[in-house]
Amino acid sequence: MITVIANLKGGTGKSTVAFNLAVWLGSAGRRAVVIDLDPQKTLTDVAALRMEEQLEPAIAVEAGTFADVMLPEDAEEIIVDVGTADLESFKQAIMIADRVLIPVTPSQADIWSTQRFVGFLYKNTHGNPPDSIAFLNRANTGKTDQASDEAAAALETLPGIRFMPQRLPDRAVFRDSFSEGLAVFELEPRSAASRDFKAFAETLFGHSRRSMQDRLNQQKISAAVDPALRQVLETPSSRLGVSDRIGYGEAIPASAAGAGHEYWQRRQWGDGEQQYKADRKRDKALKEKQGKKGKKGKKGKKGRKGKKGKRGK
Ligand SMILES: Nc1ncnc2c1ncn2[C@@H]1O[C@H](COP(=O)(O)OP(=O)(O)O)[C@@H](O)[C@H]1O
Numbered sequence: 640m641i642t643v644i645a646n647l648k649g650g651t652g653k654s655t656v657a658f659n660l661a662v663w664l665g666s667a668g669r670r671a672v673v674i675d676l677d678p679q680k681t682l683t684d685v686a687a688l689r690m691e692e693q694l695e696p697a698i699a700v701e702a703g704t705f706a707d708v709m710l711p712e713d714a715e716e717i718i719v720d721v722g723t724a725d726l727e728s729f730k731q732a733i734m735i736a737d738r739v740l741i742p743v744t745p746s747q748a749d750i751w752s753t754q755r756f757v758g759f760l761y762k763n764t765h766g767n768p769p770d771s772i773a774f775l776n777r778a779n780t781g782k783t784d785q786a787s788d789e790a791a792a793a794l795e796t797l798p799g800i801r802f803m804p805q806r807l808p809d810r811a812v813f814r815d816s817f818s819e820g821l822a823v824f825e826l827e828p829r830s831a832a833s834r835d836f837k838a839f840a841e842t843l844f845g846h847s848r849r850s851m852q853d854r855l856n857q858q859k860i861s862a863a864v865d866p867a868l869r870q871v872l873e874t875p876s877s878r879l880g881v882s883d884r885i886g887y888g889e890a891i892p893a894s895a896a897g898a899g900h901e902y903w904q905r906r907q908w909g910d911g912e913q914q915y916k917a918d919r920k921r922d923k924a925l926k927e928k929q930g931k932k933g934k935k936g937k938k939g940k941k942g943r944k945g946k947k948g949k950r951g952k
């Protein structure tokens with residue numbers, strides 16, 4: 640599917656949203672390609688930064704004018720970032736779009752500009768515009784957000800577009816993560832901004848099909864930002880010292896409460912490796928003792944027989 644992220648107004652978050660969506664799709668194991676038709680080449684630069692930093696998933700970017708770029712045949716999702724500085728490419732992208740995603744910041748000027756953009760879409764597709772979806776970006780994060788509510792009400796009634804109720808909040812992490820080549824959910828995976836973004840992406844592209852391994856890799860990327868977390872992840876969890884330091888002792892899963900997990904519990908709560916080794920030694924000795932008894936029992940008879948036999952001889 641080709642999703643063009645567009646708006647005639649600059650600074651509404653097209654590139655920020657395009658980038659975060661591309662990383663989200665990549666982490667979900669989808670083959671996504673970004674087409675950067677904006678001469679500012681913001682997405683080309685951020686993808687290069689990810690490459691330099693060896694961040695996974697890497698983002699595949701094709702950049703240039705509309706005529707220059709090749710549509711990747713094997714891509715599942717194509718995200719197109721456009722800018723008014725190359726209006727010709729902008730118009731052509733709209734012609735081939737399956738849908739146009741329109742970030743709108745909550746202000747009256749943005750509503751007017753979106754209204755004009757609907758007309759622009761209609762005119763430049765000979766009256767056959769693609770599915771056009773508007774959403775609010777940079778919404779106020781306070782409890783009440785009158786500006787966003789008013790903008791939402793206006794967008795809901797605007798003919799020619801569908802209004803998507805999922806809002807993206809105005810959070811510094813969108814700026815900070817971008818400048819580090821990271822998606823919001825990579826820099827602050829547990830933040831409200833991250834949660835909002837994931838809900839937004841899932842609404843647009845369906846639920847992520849991430850495997851457990853992908854999820855772990857994701858955590859490792861987050862750990863790239865937090866050295867303490869990285870150290871913990873890269874240290875085998877069987878090392879007691881580390882387990883203790885990160886407080887695993889407090890987090891005994893319910894499944895580990897049974898007697899079958901005695902070993903596990905002992906390692907968490909007992910006085911560590913020494914206690915465990917001592918216990919194992921004791922268990923082993925006990926088993927051997929029992930084993931010997933058992934063997935003795937059998938051997939004993941033979942032995943006695945043998946002895947008897949010997950004696951008998
Ligand atoms: N949800 C958000 N919260 C905070 N800042 C945002 C958000 N979305 C975008 N921005 C910031 O707004 C500015 C413009 O965003 P950008 O994606 O470059 O817009 P566009 O591509 O439409 O010109 C950037 O500084 C970006 O970091």
Ligand SMILES: [Mg+2]
Nearest residue numbers: 653654677681
């Ligand atoms: Mg841009």
